[in-house]
Amino acid sequence: MCQVDEEYNGQLEHRVTPRVSKKCVKCKENTAVLIIRAGDAFCRGCFKEYFIHKFRAMLGKNRVIFPGEKVLLAVSGGPASSSMLSQVQEGLSRDAPKKLRFVPGIIYIDEGGASGQSMEERERAVAQLESVFRATNYHYHIVHLEQVLSLPSSVLEAGSSATEKPQTGSSYKAAVDQFIQTRKNQHPDLSVENAQSHPSSLSMQEVENGGTSPITPEQTQALQRLFASVRTLTAKEDLLHTLRQHLILHTARTQGYTKVMMGDSCSRLAIKLLSNISLGRGASLATDTGFSDPRYGDVVIVRPMRDYSSKEIAYYNRMFDIPSVFIPGLDTKAQDKASIQHLTESFVTKLQTDFPSTVSTIYRTSEKLNTACPPQNTHTQPSAKCLLCVCALDTKLEEFSAYQATLISEQLSQRRGPGPGFTPGTAAAPGLPPASSASQCCYSGGGQHQSCMTGEGGCCSSAKEPETVDLKSLLCYSCRLTIKDMTAEDALPQYILSEAERRKRRSQMREEISEFLLDEEEDEAILRVNGSL
Amino acid sequence: MAAPIAIHLEFGGGAELLFGSVKEHHVTLPNQSEPWDMKQLLVWIRGNMLKERPELFVQGDTVRPGILVLINDADWELMGELEYELQDKDNVVFISTLHGG
Ligand SMILES: [Zn+2]
Ligand SMILES: [Zn+2]
Numbered sequence: 001m002c003q004v005d006e007e008y009n010g011q012l013e014h015r016v017t018p019r020v021s022k023k024c025v026k027c028k029e030n031t032a033v034l035i036i037r038a039g040d041a042f043c044r045g046c047f048k049e050y051f052i053h054k055f056r057a058m059l060g061k062n063r064v065i066f067p068g069e070k071v072l073l074a075v076s077g078g079p080a081s082s083s084m085l086s087q088v089q090e091g092l093s094r095d096a097p098k099k100l101r102f103v104p105g106i107i108y109i110d111e112g113g114a115s116g117q118s119m120e121e122r123e124r125a126v127a128q129l130e131s132v133f134r135a136t137n138y139h140y141h142i143v144h145l146e147q148v149l150s151l152p153s154s155v156l157e158a159g160s161s162a163t164e165k166p167q168t169g170s171s172y173k174a175a176v177d178q179f180i181q182t183r184k185n186q187h188p189d190l191s192v193e194n195a196q197s198h199p200s201s202l203s204m205q206e207v208e209n210g211g212t213s214p215i216t217p218e219q220t221q222a223l224q225r226l227f228a229s230v231r232t233l234t235a236k237e238d239l240l241h242t243l244r245q246h247l248i249l250h251t252a253r254t255q256g257y258t259k260v261m262m263g264d265s266c267s268r269l270a271i272k273l274l275s276n277i278s279l280g281r282g283a284s285l286a287t288d289t290g291f292s293d294p295r296y297g298d299v300v301i302v303r304p305m306r307d308y309s310s311k312e313i314a315y316y317n318r319m320f321d322i323p324s325v326f327i328p329g330l331d332t333k334a335q336d337k338a339s340i341q342h343l344t345e346s347f348v349t350k351l352q353t354d355f356p357s358t359v360s361t362i363y364r365t366s367e368k369l370n371t372a373c374p375p376q377n378t379h380t381q382p383s384a385k386c387l388l389c390v391c392a393l394d395t396k397l398e399e400f401s402a403y404q405a406t407l408i409s410e411q412l413s414q415r416r417g418p419g420p421g422f423t424p425g426t427a428a429a430p431g432l433p434p435a436s437s438a439s440q441c442c443y444s445g446g447g448q449h450q451s452c453m454t455g456e457g458g459c460c461s462s463a464k465e466p467e468t469v470d471l472k473s474l475l476c477y478s479c480r481l482t483i484k485d486m487t488a489e490d491a492l493p494q495y496i497l498s499e500a501e502r503r504k505r506r507s508q509m510r511e512e513i514s515e516f517l518l519d520e521e522e523d524e525a526i527l528r529v530n531g532s533l
Numbered sequence: 534m535a536a537p538i539a540i541h542l543e544f545g546g547g548a549e550l551l552f553g554s555v556k557e558h559h560v561t562l563p564n565q566s567e568p569w570d571m572k573q574l575l576v577w578i579r580g581n582m583l584k585e586r587p588e589l590f591v592q593g594d595t596v597r598p599g600i601l602v603l604i605n606d607a608d609w610e611l612m613g614e615l616e617y618e619l620q621d622k623d624n625v626v627f628i629s630t631l632h633g634g
Pocket of ligand 2: 386387388389390391474475477478479480
């Protein structure tokens with residue numbers, strides 16, 4: 001507590017009343033047109049330079065994109081991703097040596113089917129975006145959210161990363177060499193030089209631009225049923241985000257992109273950071289908000305706009321005529337308290353108005369998180385990753401974690417009704433084993449086993465439950481909460497259910513052979529169970 | 534006394550949804566005893582232009598947090614914000630930076 005003031009002093013000051021016709025802080029000549037950061041006034045020219053420099057600096061500092069690499073830009077039509085597209089265009093059009101060297105493509109996910117837009121509205125939005133995309137001459141993909149219904153379940157498997165973790169310093173060169181080598185092996189006829197000098201011919205070889213498979217009204221209805229089965233806007237937004245990511249990942253993999261650029265601004269990331277904590281995604285914060293996100297292994301997400309505030313982006317787009325398309329979403333015209341994400345946005349935005357360094361302070365916190373706990377290991381086994389968000393499972397924790405406490409109290413409140421001999425007091429005693437154990441109350445000491453023997457449908461019989469598709473054990477804590485808000489789990493798209501089934505079968509198989517693989521811990525558990533019975 | 538002034542208003546980033554999805558509006562502010570400032574303009578917009586849900590555009594006597602204001606293409610924070618005195622032919626832009634507009 002007492003150390004908070006050391007570096008934030010002065011920056012957390014309440015905003016000061018502005019003075020009229022300020023000069024630019026950079027050139028000290030021209031009249032300023034906007035105030036950014038904590039009170040710096042910039043003129044138009046200096047702001048443009050500052051904005052463009054920041055994009056290159058962000059990519060230069062992180063050095064994760066290789067020359068000739070195919071990079072998929074996720075463009076929603078919103079201001080930040082549209083601005084990102086313009087920065088990529090700017091960077092690629094430069095003269096060497098300042099030129100960016102990768103091969104961009106664009107993806108737009110049309111979410112209109114989930115947010116209740118009419119077919120005409122969706123078509124109009126797509127047409128507007130297509131005219132923006134066509135002007136770039138990049139290859140682009142228009143994907144409708146309905147297409148999640150036909151995704152293969154393999155999309156949920158984490159791919160192995162072709163290259164090692166983000167490189168820094170001299171090892172970047174080694175990583176580039178390795179990347180080029182891998183590419184040459186995969187496509188012997190296509191050297192990086194070709195890809196660089198004829199980016200347009202590369203796009204011509206592929207499927208025609210925007211070639212979307214038409215969607216049927218039945219598919220739209222199925223999608224609407226899925227979202228109607230979700231009770232809260234909080235869970236709807238989370239599910240929509242998850243499905244959108246799966247579609248982007250699938251497109252990237254099938255079209256040979258190895259990086260995906262997302263347009264999250266620092267304002268957006270500050271909101272995401274706080275709302276993700278509230279959503280129970282604390283364990284995945286670094287992956288969810290960092291510059292580079294390696295969770296999928298073979299396709300890495302990067303967030304090059306994370307140094308820009310939404311104000312900077314809005315001004316840049318306005319001053320330099322960057323086209324963007326406003327498309328209403330799930331949260332359009334919603335009340336502040338409609339969802340956790342929306343409430344967090346209004347909280348952060350309100351605070352930012354009075355304290356202009358709010359966002360940058362939260363944002364710097366996220367940077368510290370990154371260094372304190374580096375992005376999750378990409379080599380984690382697939383079964384140890386969440387089925388939906390593909391982050392490492394945070395639910396396999398030791399007995400006395402806050403998570404286990406939550407589970408226990410949840411269980412107690414559910415079981416209060418049935419079971420005559422059951423008294424919450426005894427069960428709440430410390431030492432209650434993790435709920436995941438099939439033989440739970442049987443192995444807690446004292447006289448408690450008696451109550452479970454007499455209680456009808458006691459714990460021992462519940463262990464033999466038929467294998468309904470219980471997704472919980474395959475999900476991280478936060479995704480469990482989202483699924484809990486659904487009226488029926490089987491409303492989920494087929495690719496998720498089949499992959500769940502597959503993972504279940506695999507872990508069952510592992511269980512079946514586990515008796516031949518006794519380890520010390522299990523030995524001990526069995527002894528304890530026998531002892532208490 | 535101030536004569537009526539004609540100004541150009543523009544809404545973007547989703548803020549236009551509250552104004553019948555029309556982005557550009559030419560309006561004439563009637564004459565009144567004192568000069569028009571931004572504070573009075575917001576009151577006027579609220580009373581004469583907002584089609585629905587005024588709290589999504591004005592809160593208290595200023596714009597809702599997250600809506601940027603530009604006066605003649607400059608940040609209103611450099612122009613005196615609510616105290617800025619409107620001139621004939623001024624151009625005022627409101628851009629929402631909020632997620633849903
Ligand atoms: Zn300047
Ligand atoms: Zn998850």
